[in-house]
Amino acid sequence: MIDYNKISKSPVELTKQDFVSDQMVKWCPGCGAHAILAAVGNVFPKIGYRKENFAMVSGIGCSSRFPYYVDTFGFHGIHGRAAAIASGLKIANPGLSVWVATGDGDSMAIGGNHFIHVLRRNIDINILLFNNQIYGLTKGQFSPTTPLGTVTKTSPYGTIEHPFTVSGLVMGAQGTFFARVPDNNIKLMTEVLYEAAKHNGTSVVEILQNCVIYADKVHEEVTTRDMREDRQLFLKHGESMIFGKNRDKGIIMAGNHLKVAEIGQNGINESDILVHDQYNTDPGIHRMLGRMKLPGQPVAMGVIRSAPANTYDDLTEQQIETAKKTSRIQSVNDLLRSGDTWEI
Amino acid sequence: MAKQHDVRSLEDVVVKFVGDSGDGMQLTGTLFSEVAALAGNDLATFPDFPAEIRAPHNTIAGVSGFQMHMGKRKIYTSGDMCDVLVVMNPASLKSNLKWTKPGATLVIDSSTFDEKTIGKAGYTENPLEDGTLDGYHVIKAPITDLTRQSLEELGVDKRLAERTKNMFVLGLMFYLFERDLEKPLEFIKMKFSEKPKVVQANQTAMKAGYHFAESTEAIKITFRVDPAPMKKGLYRNITGNVATAWGLLAASEQSGRPLFLGSYPITPATEILMELSKHKSLGAKVFQAEDEIAGICSAIGASFGGSMAVTTTSGPGLSLKSEALGLAVITELPLVVVNVQRAGPSTGMPTKSEQSDLMQALFGRNGECPLMVMAASSAANCFYYAYLAAKYAMEHMTPVILLTDGYLGFGSELFRIPDVKDLPSIKPPMADPNDANFKPYRRDEKTLVRKWAVPGVEGLRHRIGGLEKTNIDGNVSTDPLNHQLMVNIREEKIWRISDYLPLLQVQGDPEGDLLVVGWGGTEGALASTVSRLQEEGHKISHAQFNFIKPLPKNTREVLKRFKKIVVCELNAGQFVNYLRMLYPEYTYYQFNKVQGLPFHIQELTETFIKLLED
Numbered sequence: 001m002i003d004y005n006k007i008s009k010s011p012v013e014l015t016k017q018d019f020v021s022d023q024m025v026k027w028c029p030g031c032g033a034h035a036i037l038a039a040v041g042n043v044f045p046k047i048g049y050r051k052e053n054f055a056m057v058s059g060i061g062c063s064s065r066f067p068y069y070v071d072t073f074g075f076h077g078i079h080g081r082a083a084a085i086a087s088g089l090k091i092a093n094p095g096l097s098v099w100v101a102t103g104d105g106d107s108m109a110i111g112g113n114h115f116i117h118v119l120r121r122n123i124d125i126n127i128l129l130f131n132n133q134i135y136g137l138t139k140g141q142f143s144p145t146t147p148l149g150t151v152t153k154t155s156p157y158g159t160i161e162h163p164f165t166v167s168g169l170v171m172g173a174q175g176t177f178f179a180r181v182p183d184n185n186i187k188l189m190t191e192v193l194y195e196a197a198k199h200n201g202t203s204v205v206e207i208l209q210n211c212v213i214y215a216d217k218v219h220e221e222v223t224t225r226d227m228r229e230d231r232q233l234f235l236k237h238g239e240s241m242i243f244g245k246n247r248d249k250g251i252i253m254a255g256n257h258l259k260v261a262e263i264g265q266n267g268i269n270e271s272d273i274l275v276h277d278q279y280n281t282d283p284g285i286h287r288m289l290g291r292m293k294l295p296g297q298p299v300a301m302g303v304i305r306s307a308p309a310n311t312y313d314d315l316t317e318q319q320i321e322t323a324k325k326t327s328r329i330q331s332v333n334d335l336l337r338s339g340d341t342w343e344i
Numbered sequence: 345m346a347k348q349h350d351v352r353s354l355e356d357v358v359v360k361f362v363g364d365s366g367d368g369m370q371l372t373g374t375l376f377s378e379v380a381a382l383a384g385n386d387l388a389t390f391p392d393f394p395a396e397i398r399a400p401h402n403t404i405a406g407v408s409g410f411q412m413h414m415g416k417r418k419i420y421t422s423g424d425m426c427d428v429l430v431v432m433n434p435a436s437l438k439s440n441l442k443w444t445k446p447g448a449t450l451v452i453d454s455s456t457f458d459e460k461t462i463g464k465a466g467y468t469e470n471p472l473e474d475g476t477l478d479g480y481h482v483i484k485a486p487i488t489d490l491t492r493q494s495l496e497e498l499g500v501d502k503r504l505a506e507r508t509k510n511m512f513v514l515g516l517m518f519y520l521f522e523r524d525l526e527k528p529l530e531f532i533k534m535k536f537s538e539k540p541k542v543v544q545a546n547q548t549a550m551k552a553g554y555h556f557a558e559s560t561e562a563i564k565i566t567f568r569v570d571p572a573p574m575k576k577g578l579y580r581n582i583t584g585n586v587a588t589a590w591g592l593l594a595a596s597e598q599s600g601r602p603l604f605l606g607s608y609p610i611t612p613a614t615e616i617l618m619e620l621s622k623h624k625s626l627g628a629k630v631f632q633a634e635d636e637i638a639g640i641c642s643a644i645g646a647s648f649g650g651s652m653a654v655t656t657t658s659g660p661g662l663s664l665k666s667e668a669l670g671l672a673v674i675t676e677l678p679l680v681v682v683n684v685q686r687a688g689p690s691t692g693m694p695t696k697s698e699q700s701d702l703m704q705a706l707f708g709r710n711g712e713c714p715l716m717v718m719a720a721s722s723a724a725n726c727f728y729y730a731y732l733a734a735k736y737a738m739e740h741m742t743p744v745i746l747l748t749d750g751y752l753g754f755g756s757e758l759f760r761i762p763d764v765k766d767l768p769s770i771k772p773p774m775a776d777p778n779d780a781n782f783k784p785y786r787r788d789e790k791t792l793v794r795k796w797a798v799p800g801v802e803g804l805r806h807r808i809g810g811l812e813k814t815n816i817d818g819n820v821s822t823d824p825l826n827h828q829l830m831v832n833i834r835e836e837k838i839w840r841i842s843d844y845l846p847l848l849q850v851q852g853d854p855e856g857d858l859l860v861v862g863w864g865g866t867e868g869a870l871a872s873t874v875s876r877l878q879e880e881g882h883k884i885s886h887a888q889f890n891f892i893k894p895l896p897k898n899t900r901e902v903l904k905r906f907k908k909i910v911v912c913e914l915n916a917g918q919f920v921n922y923l924r925m926l927y928p929e930y931t932y933y934q935f936n937k938v939q940g941l942p943f944h945i946q947e948l949t950e951t952f953i954k955l956l957e958d
Contacts, residue, residue: 021807023819055799057645058809067807068820073799075648076809077641078671084606084638088645088653089799091629092604096649096799114641117634320624327625332594335623336761341580342382 002198007049007097014045019054021071032183032209033062036128037069039189040099044072046190047097047197055096057086059106062137062211063130066101080111083118086125087312094313097197098125105135108144108164116173121312122201126193129204131166132211133218140214152214166206167290167304171283177203178290179303182223183210188234188301195303201311222299231294235302240273243298250274251289258288260297278306350565351522356415357569358423361513362440363432365398365408368510372430373410375531376514379523380414381581381758384571387414388723388757388868389581390422393695402461407436416570420868422755424944428520428567430513432456432487434465441476449565450480451516453487453509483520483562487512487553494552500545508549515553521567525554575760582759584723584752585615588656588682591730593626596652598731599738599770603628604651606642608635608661611694612750613684616656636664640681644668647677648808650798652734656682659701660691662745663708669743670709673834675808676785676794678737678744678772682730685749687940696940697750699864700915705745706893706922712831714838716740717893719747719864724759726752729890731767738772740841741793747892749865749914751942772796778803784818792837842894848902852878852885858956859906863889863919869943870912873952876945882956892919895926903930908955910935912943 019041027033044054054072058064060079067074073096077085082100090098107115107129118125134152135141141154145166149158170178177199179192189207196203208219222231229245241251242263250273252261261268280286286305293299329335359376361369370391377389392409399406413423428449431437433456444450454472462470471477472484491509492502500508511532518525529547536542557563582590596603605628607617621630629651633639640655647653657665662683672679685701687693705717716736720729726748733746775782775795784806785794797804806818814821815829850859851871862870867888874886887902889895903909903923910933911920920934935951937943 023807050802052800052802052805055649056807060810067809071805073648073805074807074809075645075675076807076811077644078667078810081637081641081668084633084641085645085648087638088604088606088631088642088647089649090645091631091642092602092646092651092653093649093799113634114638117638316629320627320629323624324627329623329625332590332597332626332764335590335593335626336580336764337578339580340378341578341761344384344574344576344579 002047003200004048007053007095009048010050014048014051016041016045018051019044019071021069023068025069026065027062028212030210030212031062032132032207032211033066033130035183035186035189036130036207036209037066039186039193040070042186042190043193043197046194049097053096054099055089056099056101057082057089058101059111060137061103061106061135063101063103064106080106080109081114082106083111083114083127087118087121087123090123090125091313091316094317100125100127102127102129103136104129104131104133104145104166105143108166108169116169119170119173119175119202119204122176122309123312124201124314126196126203127205129166129206130209131206132209132215134211134215136211136214165291166204168287170204171287171290171305175204176201176305176307176309177303178206178286178305179203180206180208180299180301182208182219182232182301184223184225192303195306199306201309221294231298232301233292233298235276235278235289235300235304237276237278237303240270240275242270242273258292258297278303279308281307281309283307349563351568352565353568353570354415355417356413356419357428357567358411358413358426359428359430360409360411360426360440360443361430362407362409362436363510364401364435365394365396365406367408367432368507369408369410369432372510372514373412375528376517377412377414377756378531378581379518379527380412380569381579382527383523384574385414385416385569386419386572386574386758387412388419388422388755389413390751390755402433402435402464404435404439404465407439409436409440414569416572418572419757420872421942424946430517432509432513434461434467434471437471438465438467444480446479448480450477450482451513452482452484453513454484455486455488481565483560485556485560485562490552490556491549494548495545498545498548500541504542504545508545511546511549512553512556515550516557519554519557519566520563521569525550578761579758580761581756582724582727583615583754583756584720584726584748585613585684585754586619587724587726587759588720588730588748588753589616589619591727592620592654592680592734593623593628594727594764594767595731595734595770596628597626597764598767599652599734599772601650601652601738601772603654604643604646605630605654605656606633606639606646607631607656608633608639610636610658610661612686612753613656613658613661613682615753616682616684636661637668640665640668643679644672644675644677647672647679648675648799650796652738653678654680654682654734656684658684658686659688659704662701662704666709669715670711670713671810672743673709673713673715674810674812676741678741678796680730680733680737681743681745683745683747684753685747693940695750697865697942698914698938698940699747699749699866700918700938701747702892702915702918702922705747712835714835714893716742716744716838716841717747718744718891719889720752721864721867721888721890723752723755723757727759735768735770736841736844738770738796739793740791740837741773741796742838747864752865774798775801775804777801782806783816784808785813786816787833791840792833839894842897845891845894845896847898848887848889848896850885850887850902851875853883854885854902855905856883856885857907858884858952859903859909860884860886860952861889861909861911862886862913863892866912866914866943869945869948873945873948877949877952884952884956889919892922900927903927908933910952910955912948914938914942
């Protein structure tokens with residue numbers, strides 16, 4: 001459930017319309033970002049905080065125009081720094097629900113350092129990571145998530161660098177929440193964003209976003225609607241990892257890795273299929289789920305990891321509260337007069 | 345029975361303690377200074393330590409020093425050349441003898457002078473015997489050996505005995521300066537209260553040093569420094585970095601806006617970060633960021649969130665913060681950036697001081713990017729200028745760069761403790777809830793300041809950011825005339841702060857033959873040089889700038905009343921060129937020094953006399 005002790009609840013029921021800003025949305029027709037904006041419009045009223053308690057922060061890139069289109073407090077920062085700006089905002093003002101809109105270039109290249117450190121600190125913010133595997137706003141250069149060998153404007157002979165997987169980086173940086181959704185499934189995205197809001201700590205939601213201009217259909221193989229039951233694994237806490245149009249496939253542990261098994265074949269039955277535990281503090285299986293890829297394995301969607309841990313912002317408040325109760329220094333005048341002083 | 349000796353009464357005296365890193369010279373100097381302060385002397389101190397934490401033993405690189413200047417008159421600086429040098433090993437003698445006055449008193453631990461250590465220091469002969477020290481008043485004693493002997497009965501281990509030799513020296517020094525041991529013995533008890541054995545060893549060594557001094561024939565003079573005439577009040581000793589931290593805390597309390605510091609450790613600014621980390625009971629939120637950029641960006645986020653936001657750094661860090669400073673300028677959010685300057689470029693000389701970041705502070709950003717620049721000019725007034733930096737930042741909704749430097753930051757002086765309620769009021773322009781008139785860039789007509797609208801407050805939802813916005817409404821805009829308007833407004837807004845600044849003060853007559861101009865941390869050296877020349881009858885005055893952008897309103901009035909103007913800076917001529925740009929009608933002489941060292945009274949005196957005579 002959403003906790004209204006830290007961030008106050010709206011006294012009135014809000015609707016999607018409450019969060020529509022007066023600005024014209026300027027993303028390309030067909031861009032995956034439109035779907036993300038729709039899902040955010042769905043989920044904010046559902047989360048139920050006061051309108052004034054939402055804040056959107058962004059860096060630079062197509063994704064980062066997001067704050068202008070949502071009628072909340074918004075801050076459009078500079079390239080790569082959204083996580084750092086949002087960290088300061090949340091620590092300073094813990095009564096806010098802070099959302100970061102960022103892209104694969106913004107967060108994983110120029111902002112990589114802030115990205116891993118916000119995760120390590122587990123500051124209670126929500127990061128929407130628009131992963132379109134390309135630099136869109138600068139018009140088509142490869143990014144840290146562009147697949148090896150891809151031809152782009154700055155890699156006319158194909159890229160020669162190994163891409164990051166977002167889940168791998170998040171969990172490597174000790175992230176406590178990771179979810180993945182395709183941009184063409186607004187219903188799932190809305191559910192996942194709600195889960196991100198519930199999670200106490202840094203939540204990263206990777207959105208497989210299509211860039212119609214510079215990287216059209218890069219996620220198509222995974223996200224195509226007619227094959228999605230077979231190519232995506234929809235994870236739900238407490239449920240078996242079963243997938244496929246006929247729900248006849250599942251994920252089993254084979255030795256020290258995950259494997260797809262057909263139910264009813266080779267003596268495998270439903271009870272052999274792994275049950276998803278998103279709250280497991282051990283990231284072992286979460287890492288493996290995050291890494292699964294075509295061909296041979298479905299791509300995991302939904303909340304992969306949501307592990308409980310202390311947050312930096314809560315610990316900050318606790319330390320301050322304790323110090324206020326126990327310290328002899330209660331004002332700056334006390335401080336100025338502490339230690340060695342003498343009258344002349 | 346004490347032996348017969350002369351007593352010399354001094355106006356002021358410069359004392360320096362030098363030894364190997366780990367010999368405890370910082371503690372020794374601090375304790376000696378505290379006792380002087382308690383005795384009523386005015387004083388200033390400066391630690392001189394190497395960048396290396398523990399450089400090889402007995403090498404020049406490993407020499408750590410602590411200089412203090414005390415007197416029965418006003419003390420402006422930690423002093424140039426020393427009158428008394430306390431030397432704990434050959435390397436310290438080698439690196440510091442050149443900074444002593446002719447005939448100075450040298451207190452030397454002779455037990456550390458052997459063939460090996462003498463060689464390591466770069467001497468070929470033993471300097472205690474080859475005439476190097478002729479003409480000095482030398483008090484040499486086998487201090488390490490004597491300390492060890494004095495502790496024999498206590499059965500302390502060799503290592504502890506070795507480490508208490510600094511207290512033996514202090515005991516000797518207290519005798520030399522006619523201080524009694526009551527306070528320092530008490531101090532030791534407090535300092536090492538957890539370790540009774542250490543307390544006993546240190547106290548014993550200190551007493552032994554004192555008694556040794558009483559009986560040795562080597563001490564032919566003792567010194568007396570009478571109390572200085574000081575304004576009545578409650579005093580303490582404070583370093584510039586601590587004063588900066590406390591000034592910020594005071595501004596936060598006075599304004600009602602909680603303090604947020606986003607910062608990354610960097611010499612010589614780190615003490616501010618460490619100091620503020622202690623004061624959670626005052627609500628200070630301190631975020632040690634992953635880098636300099638996150639330091640400032642988290643502060644910008646906190647400022648957007650309604651906190652009195654600060655980031656502290658030194659030159660290389662300021663370079664890294666440049667882009668984000670532009671973001672704070674265009675979003676017109678309050679932000680205090682403290683730059684404790686050090687010698688550059690690049691890593692430069694991290695522990696050495698300089699004033700070479702002025703141009704960077706004024707202009708080191710992309711676009712037309714004006715912000716307020718000011719400077720503290722003494723260790724103690726870092727408190728007030730940090731306070732004022734926060735006041736102007738919040739009341740005028742702008743980033744403010746406060747320039748201090750390594751000398752101010754590490755140096756200490758006596759600080760007359762104010763009552764926070766007597767400090768100037770701070771009234772940030774908060775937007776009221778549900779203000780129907782609120783627009784992100786609607787401005788006060790007189791100051792051009794916009795409102796501070798804090799997330800969470802009802803009816804104030806808005807979006808700001810790094811893209812150019814329309815004036816008043818705050819919508820993203822590339823309209824040419826709007827951009828021109830916003831560029832003009834941002835510049836004008838900063839200059840209008842001058843309506844609220846104190847006027848530039850002149851030390852001495854408001855007209856004359858020569859005006860000595862300085863800014864920031866050089867005030868002590870310039871003021872003391874000028875006051876001596878004034879006493880000698882020269883028509884010389886001095887003006888020290890604490891506000892650089894905007895300049896005080898009477899700047900032109902001050903400049904035009906002197907036949908000559910000389911601008912003195914610890915850089916290659918940055919402020920002088922700024923003045924040339926703004927007030928081209930005057931001729932400026934300049935005196936610059938870029939050695940990582942402060943101005944010395946002698947070189948300033950020679951320069952000024954020459955300008956007065958020409």
